[in-house]
Amino acid sequence: MRIVIQRAAEASVSVDGRQVSAIGPGLMVLVGVEQGDTLADVEWLAAKTTALRIFDDEQGVMNRSVADAGGEVLAVSQFTLTAGTRKGNRPSYIRAAGHDLAIPLYEAYCEQVGQLLARPVQRGVFGANMRVSLVNDGPVTIIIDSRLRE
Numbered sequence: 001m002r003i004v005i006q007r008a009a010e011a012s013v014s015v016d017g018r019q020v021s022a023i024g025p026g027l028m029v030l031v032g033v034e035q036g037d038t039l040a041d042v043e044w045l046a047a048k049t050t051a052l053r054i055f056d057d058e059q060g061v062m063n064r065s066v067a068d069a070g071g072e073v074l075a076v077s078q079f080t081l082t083a084g085t086r087k088g089n090r091p092s093y094i095r096a097a098g099h100d101l102a103i104p105l106y107e108a109y110c111e112q113v114g115q116l117l118a119r120p121v122q123r124g125v126f127g128a129n130m131r132v133s134l135v136n137d138g139p140v141t142i143i144i145d146s147r148l149r150e
Contacts, residue, residue: 001031001042001045001145001147002031002143002144002145003031003049003143003144004081005029005049005052005141005144007136007137008134008135009024009025010023011026011074011132011133011134011135012074013124013125013130013132013133015125015128015131021074021122022074022122023073026066026069026073026074028076028134028136029049029074030076030078031076031106034082034147035098037097039105039108041105041146042109043112044149045144046112046116048144049066050116051065052066052142053065054140067116067117073114075109075121075124076130077102079096082096099126099127103126106126110123
């Protein structure tokens with residue numbers, strides 16, 4: 001699994017011109033699920049997401065997690081994070097998990113993050129053509145791949 005974490009002042013998702021979710025200060029997380037990913041990847045990434053110290057403390061140092069800062073989380077599925085770009089100019093999505101694996105792992109990630117934060121995670125709509133709005137705070141953007149954890 002790959003995630004892109006962005007520290008957000010605010011973020012929202014709209015589908016067909018209707019807003020389906022929104023957050024204030026917190027994290028906007030794009031989630032890509034690959035073939036072979038498991039619940040172990042979900043658990044590791046959820047723990048990283050909630051513990052990553054990228055929010056300023058009283059001295060202006062990035063020393064607080066989203067949990068410490070009381071921030072919200074918006075998670076959006078994005079299969080294009082699995083793109084292979086080594087050959088040619090057309091990205092290959094052959095490594096992307098199919099719906100039968102991707103949906104349960106995306107949902108499990110959202111649930112796990114919500115449990116760790118003790119508040120629900122806002123979500124995009126899996127498979128929909130979404131309009132995602134983000135005011136990136138910093139900017140702070142972190143990419144984490146569960147296959148590179150060792």
